[in-house]
Amino acid sequence: xxxxxxxxxxxxxxxxxxxxxxxxxxxxxxxxxxxxxxxxxxxxxxxxxxxxxxxxxxxxxxxxxxxxxxxxxxxxxxxxxxxxxxxxxxxxxxxxxxxxxxxxxxxxxxxxxxxxxxxxxxxxxxxxxxxxxxxxxxxxxxxxxxxxxxxxxxxxxxxxxxxxxxxxxxxxxxxxxxxxxxxxxxxxxxxxxxxxxxxxxxxxxxxxxxxxxxxxxxxxxxxxxxxxxxxxxxxxxxxxxxxxxxxxxxxxxxxxxxxxxxxxxxxxxxxxxxxxxxxxxxxxxxxxxxxxxxxxxxxxxxxxxxxxxxxxxxxxxxxxxxxxxxxxxxxxxxxxxxxxxxxxxxxxxxxxxxxxxxxxxxxxxxxxxxxxxxxxxxxxxxxxxxxxxxxxxxxxxxxxxxxxxxxxxxxxxxxxxxxxxxxxxxxxxxxxxxxxxxxxxxxxxxxxxxxxxxxxxxxxxxx
Numbered sequence: 001x002x003x004x005x006x007x008x009x010x011x012x013x014x015x016x017x018x019x020x021x022x023x024x025x026x027x028x029x030x031x032x033x034x035x036x037x038x039x040x041x042x043x044x045x046x047x048x049x050x051x052x053x054x055x056x057x058x059x060x061x062x063x064x065x066x067x068x069x070x071x072x073x074x075x076x077x078x079x080x081x082x083x084x085x086x087x088x089x090x091x092x093x094x095x096x097x098x099x100x101x102x103x104x105x106x107x108x109x110x111x112x113x114x115x116x117x118x119x120x121x122x123x124x125x126x127x128x129x130x131x132x133x134x135x136x137x138x139x140x141x142x143x144x145x146x147x148x149x150x151x152x153x154x155x156x157x158x159x160x161x162x163x164x165x166x167x168x169x170x171x172x173x174x175x176x177x178x179x180x181x182x183x184x185x186x187x188x189x190x191x192x193x194x195x196x197x198x199x200x201x202x203x204x205x206x207x208x209x210x211x212x213x214x215x216x217x218x219x220x221x222x223x224x225x226x227x228x229x230x231x232x233x234x235x236x237x238x239x240x241x242x243x244x245x246x247x248x249x250x251x252x253x254x255x256x257x258x259x260x261x262x263x264x265x266x267x268x269x270x271x272x273x274x275x276x277x278x279x280x281x282x283x284x285x286x287x288x289x290x291x292x293x294x295x296x297x298x299x300x301x302x303x304x305x306x307x308x309x310x311x312x313x314x315x316x317x318x319x320x321x322x323x324x325x326x327x328x329x330x331x332x333x334x335x336x337x338x339x340x341x342x343x344x345x346x347x348x349x350x351x352x353x354x355x356x357x358x359x360x361x362x363x364x365x366x367x368x369x370x371x372x373x374x375x376x377x378x379x380x381x382x383x384x385x386x387x388x389x390x391x392x393x394x395x396x397x398x399x400x401x402x403x404x405x406x407x408x409x410x411x412x413x414x415x416x417x418x419x420x421x422x423x424x425x426x427x428x429x430x431x432x433x434x435x436x437x438x439x440x441x442x443x444x445x446x447x448x449x450x451x452x453x454x455x456x457x458x459x460x461x462x463x
Contacts, residue, residue: 021175028168035160044132047148048113051133054084054146055111062138070142071096085120085131087145096142101126106145111136114147130155189218193225205233257281308349309435311462315344317354318378318388325361333370340378344386347462348435353388356431359424360390360455367394367453373445380461385437389456393446396453402441428457435459 054077062070067090074086074097085099100118107114115132133147192210199207208229209222264277322338329336346353357376364374375391397405406429425439432439437459444452 018176021172024171024175025168028164028171032161032164032168035164039160043150047132047150050084050148051113051146055134055136055144058144058146059138062141067096067142070138074144083149083151085118085133085145085147085149089143091141100147103145106135114145118147186218193218193222196225200229200232205229205236257285309347310349311345311347312350313343314346314348314353314386314388314459315340315342315378317350318357318376321354321357321361322376325365329365329374332365332368334365334368335373336376337373338376338378340376341380341386344378344380345462346386346435346459348459352431352434353457356428356457357388357390359428360457363424363455364390364392364394364453368392369394375445381458384461386459386461387456388459389454391444391452391454393444393450393452396444396446396451397441405441406439425455428455432457432459 058070058074058077061073071088074088077084078086078097078099086097087095087100087103088097089095100120102119104116104118112135113132114135115130117128118131119126119128121127130150131147132150133145135143135145137143196207196209209225211219211222211226213219260277260281263273264281318338319340322336322340326336361374361376368374372393377387377389377391379387381387406425429439437457440456440458442454442456444454446452
């Protein structure tokens with residue numbers, strides 16, 4: 001659905017366009033004012049000053065020498081200057097000198113500034129011009145009009161002003177049209193993103209916002225939305241399969257639990273058989289509780305809002321775990337080594353980092369055969385990151401299964417014979433994401449058919 005005009009007028013883009021138009025209009029008005037002051041204003045001031053000086057000079061001449069001398073002086077000045085025009089009348093109204101043909105209506109008996117269009121002879125023809133000057137009586141006697149012909153400068157200033165007004169109006173129109181076009185384009189892209197959101201809300205989790213590759217803010221928004229939708233689709237898929245996975249993984253222990261209870265029910269009361277059956281039932285119930293506890297713990301880790309991350313020393317956490325598990329490794333005939341840097345300060349939750357490292361170490365102890373090796377590392381690897389890793393020379397995880405093995409309830413066929421819920425690496429991966437890091441699985445310390453596994457938590461250090 002294309003956005004209508006009313007919708008466009010309410011968009012932020014159109015409001016920005018209106019603001020831009022207002023700025024353009026203000027600039028044009030300021031430029032017009034400057035041009036007027038610099039050209040017409042200056043010309044007016046110069047004309048007023050020249051007319052004032054000429055009027056005062058002639059008035060002084062009349063006071064000193066009389067009307068005849070004034071008339072002669074006016075004629076001489078008119079002949080000598082083409083820019084100054086004169087009109088001299090006697091006290092009885094007789095025209096003594098006149099440079100303009102059509103005399104406009106002039107003010108009364110007081111000296112005043114005047115501005116008008118005039119007509120004067122220009123050779124055999126006539127010319128119309130614009131003038132400013134001074135008009136008034138001289139000491140109660142004759143009246144004198146002195147005007148300054150503004151000439152081509154006035155016409156040039158008028159043309160400049162007209163051009164600037166035309167450019168200003170055109171700029172305003174183009175700004176409005178550009179704002180409408182930009183608003184329509186932006187509204188279309190927003191509508192496309194909104195349509196994607198509606199399709200997702202209706203259940204089509206495969207829909208993605210279009211990324212045009214231009215690198216603008218809409219592409220950035222589309223990329224963020226697509227990343228969110230990828231994560232959402234994965235979470236929904238995980239939720240959809242979690243029930244099946246739980247049912248599949250819990251069916252066997254529940255079946256065994258039922259068999260144990262049936263055996264206890266059929267056995268002789270108080271006998272050894274009943275005791276062993278009940279003991280086995282308790283063990284199966286414990287494994288079920290461990291699975292549910294792991295699910296709850298994983299869900300709690302993935303709820304980021306539940307955790308308050310504070311700076312702590314990760315090297316101390318790893319060092320305590322190495323001291324704790326080293327005797328168990330020696331008892332199993334496994335070489336247990338550690339490489340730990342000091343003062344690996346990171347921002348996080350020590351309990352979760354401890355649980356993640358416990359899962360990795362116990363996985364290695366579970367799958368590393370007697371005579372094998374395990375190496376625990378806590379190192380600063382540069383660029384503000386640290387590595388908390390556990391490497392072994394056990395059977396490892398095939399490269400094609402490494403992305404899948406961190407999902408919930410995923411257990412490889414080679415691990416079906418060992419106890420576990422398939423949530424250990426899922427929890428470690430969730431802890432890494434919570435701390436803005438990543439879990440990376442690569443080959444470990446072995447080679448050939450038993451490459452081993454290196455599970456590394458790559459986490460940011462605290463500033």
